[in-house]
Amino acid sequence: MQAKGYANPSAEKPFAPYSFERKAPGPNEVAIDIAFCGICHSDIHTARSEWGPALYPCVPGHEIVGHVQAVGSKVTKFKAGDKVGVGCMVNSCGTCGSCKENLEQFCEKGFTGTYNSPLPDGDYTKGGYSNHVVVDQGFVLSVPDNLDLAATAPLLCAGITTYSPLRHVGVGKGDKVAILGLGGLGHMGVKIAASFGAEVTVLSRSENKRGDAEKLGANNFVITNNPDEVAKYVGYFDYILDTVSAPHDLGQAMSLLKRQGTLILVGASDKPLEVPAFGLIFGRKKMMGSLIGGIAETQEMLDHCGKHNIVSDIEMIDPEQINEAYERTLKSDVKYRFVIDCKKF
């Protein structure tokens, strides 16, 4: 069928209306009418070829929620009308060690991204800035009934990207967790770390977010360019979840970790970050990265959010506001995720 969406024709050009073909669902596939799609900073990095040359026209979007329109003959998990989500992946090899351990994000042959991934037939994937998508049932998630659908969209990337590492390291009651950068990922990190029982501190450059931190579930708020505020937290944190989208000072973050504390990097700056050797050496500190989460863990995260009534704080936009939303995201002027009303494409 013809899908309607928005694409940018090259890295320098703005988004504009774009129609393209979506194939009919195969036996194992689910056709989804997209209701809402979040705007992740990764969409911006990709659409502007900041992480390497993208495939154009580029239709980003990997925070997709909507309703099942039709299912293939072998689909057992879903039926027409179900509330569903699709995150950053739409396929993986299914046979490598990582896939067998439900870690499709680390598929040894490379997972197929929801957008900007080459397909065997020479085409490439197009994402959620559109009104319709067809996805293998193994990569479709169930959305808990009690959650607001639009505010659930950002859970499909920002939610799982912060849930997965916090779970992996075993954050729990009594742990002191800092969230560095209060954007889309950061605000979900606050909510999720708080739901695990941690003491949560926001580390931010933006004084105008101070009031929000507490509402989101944080216990403390620190402005990173205020030396007096920062000094109080030297050697304080067990974990710092770094969600910053651009180059920044890792030395400051490391100084705030306890002995043997861990800096968890999820922010994906397009430029390399400098690691100060002494920042790690003194105190035997650790640094790790984390990439979204596997499909089973994404469902676990959605169920956890359903149980704890956790959704994203969103600003709903119409398709023609996508370009403006990109500029505002780059200025950290979003509380805390733009979500596109995809029924208006």
Ligand code: NAP
């Ligand atoms: P976002 O909404 O733009 O938030 C990023 C936040 O970082 C901003 O709100 C700002 O927080 C802070 N920041 C931005 N520029 C900064 C700078 N120059 N110095 C210090 N702080 C700065 O972006 P997002 O959607 O949360 O994504 C964040 C990053 O994670 C992106 O690079 C994205 O590609 C990446 N990502 C990674 C994964 C993964 O699997 N690892 C998944 C999704 C996204 P304050 O205003 O509070 O300072």
Ligand code: ZN
């Ligand atoms: Zn994302």
